Structure formats: structure tokens, C-alpha cells
Amino acid sequence: xxxxxxxxxxxxxxxxxxxxxxxxxxxxxxxxxxxxxxxxxxxxxxxxxxxxxxxxxxxxxxxxxxxxxxxxxxxxxxxxxxxxxxxxxxxxxxxxxxxxxxxxxxxxxxxxxxx
Amino acid sequence: xxxxxxxxxxxxxxxxxxxxxxxxxxxxxxxxxxxxxxxxxxxxxxxxxxxxxxxxxxxxxxxxxxxxxxxxxxxxxxxxxxxxxxxxxxxxxxxxxxxxxxxxxxxxxxxx
Numbered sequence: 355x356x357x358x359x360x361x362x363x364x365x366x367x368x369x370x371x372x373x374x375x376x377x378x379x380x381x382x383x384x385x386x387x388x389x390x391x392x393x394x395x396x397x398x399x400x401x402x403x404x405x406x407x408x409x410x411x412x413x414x415x416x417x418x419x420x421x422x423x424x425x426x427x428x429x430x431x432x433x434x435x436x437x438x439x440x441x442x443x444x445x446x447x448x449x450x451x452x453x454x455x456x457x458x459x460x461x462x463x464x465x466x467x468x469x
Numbered sequence: 470x471x472x473x474x475x476x477x478x479x480x481x482x483x484x485x486x487x488x489x490x491x492x493x494x495x496x497x498x499x500x501x502x503x504x505x506x507x508x509x510x511x512x513x514x515x516x517x518x519x520x521x522x523x524x525x526x527x528x529x530x531x532x533x534x535x536x537x538x539x540x541x542x543x544x545x546x547x548x549x550x551x552x553x554x555x556x557x558x559x560x561x562x563x564x565x566x567x568x569x570x571x572x573x574x575x576x577x578x579x580x581x
Contacts, residue, residue: 387568396471396572396573399568399569402567457503457515457518460513460514463511
């Protein structure tokens with residue numbers, strides 16, 4: 355089966371611009387998660403979708419970040435306007451069930467650089 | 470905050486077993502022990518998980534102490550491709566605690 359796909363793999367934007375990251379989960383996986391690692395820090399949870407609904411968005415840093423999952427398939431994470439501290443690697447993961455016998459499957463991430 | 474503590478790094482020789490320790494003294498009864506790893510420039514990769522019994526799969530073995538306050542991930546025959554950061558995570562399967570809370574992990578270096 356195809357894995358979790360993230361696009362783009364790299365993005366370089368200027369401070370104040372908008373960037374949209376996309377995640378295509380494994381087909382049939384209702385649970386979709388966003389995580390990120392900013393420079394020098396640990397990987398942090400951002401939010402969790404179950405189908406198209408936000409189950410937990412406690413990790414979203416502020417209102418410049420907007421995640422959507424229309425139709426319960428792919429998800430987008432928009433950063434508007436981007437700030438320097440948003441630079442990092444953004445990971446998406448999916449799982450069949452919330453617990454998941456085999457854990458999550460992560461994508462390779464999008465490396466975002468804000469200059 | 471992560472509920473686990475791991476040494477920052479360790480190394481082992483290629484072909485030998487790598488034993489990666491983890492302490493999770495505050496683990497609660499419904500929390501599982503998960504291990505993930507992140508190879509440079511890739512996303513985290515699931516390795517194995519367990520509740521209280523020892524577990525084995527094609528990648529590794531997980532040994533959990535009887536009191537569940539610590540565990541050891543064993544890579545039986547480490548290869549150079551096993552060089553990565555390994556994360557030990559405790560996680561519930563339901564509710565808000567079902568998300569993964571990553572700590573700093575342990576950097577495993579496999580030497581030729």
C-alpha cells in the first residue's frame with residue numbers, strides 16, 4: 355500500500371507569506387495527525403483529525419495555523435502569515451484506529467524554512 | 470512533557486545486539502510503551518509496542534519489567550542502517566493521551 359505522502363518536501367518562503375502543506379494519508383485511515391519539529395526542539399503534536407472532524411487541536415501554536423480535512427481524505431495545514439519561528443519540519447501521520455495495533459505511519463515531512 | 474527518560478546516546482558494533490534502555494516510572498495502568506525511531510531526514514518509524522508482556526517482531530524485541538517502570542528495546546543484530554534516534558514513548562490508546570509525546574530520544578550509532 356502507498357504510505358503517507360506529504361507535499362511539498364521542502365518550502366522556502368519569506369516572513370509574512372502564506373504556505374500550505376498537504377498530507378495524503380494511507381487510504382482508509384480515519385485518523386490523521388500533524389506534528390512538527392522546530393529547530394533544536396523535540397517533535398511536538400499539533401492536532402488530530404478523525405475523518406473530517408478535529409478531535410484534538412491542543413498543540414496548535416496560535417491562530418496563524420489552520421488545518422483542514424475536507425471530506426475526510428487529505429489534509430492541509432496553512433500557515434498565514436508565516437514567522438521565522440515557524441521554520442522546521444512538519445510531519446503528518448495516519449492510523450486506522452485511534453490506538454492502532456501498529457502505531458502510526460508517518461510521512462517523510464515537509465521542511466519549511468521562513469526567511 | 471515526555472514521561473520517559475533515556476540516555477542521550479549509545480553505540481554498538483555492527484552485528485552485535487543493541488540494548489536501548491528506557492525509564493517510565495510514572496506509567497499508568499492503561500498506557501502502552503511504544504518505540505519509534507527516526508533515521509536522518511525521514512519521518513518517525515514505528516518499531517514495536519507493548520503493555521506488560523514482552524513483545525517481538527521482525528524488527529526488534531521489547532522487554533518490559535514486571536513493575537512496568539522500565540523497558541529495553543533490543544535490536545538483535547544491529548546494522549549500519551539502524552543508526553538513528555530512538556524514542557521511547559508511553560501512550561494511552563484512547564482520549565487526549567493517545568497522541569505521541571516525543572522526548573529527546575537516544576541516538577544510537579552503529580559502528581562498522
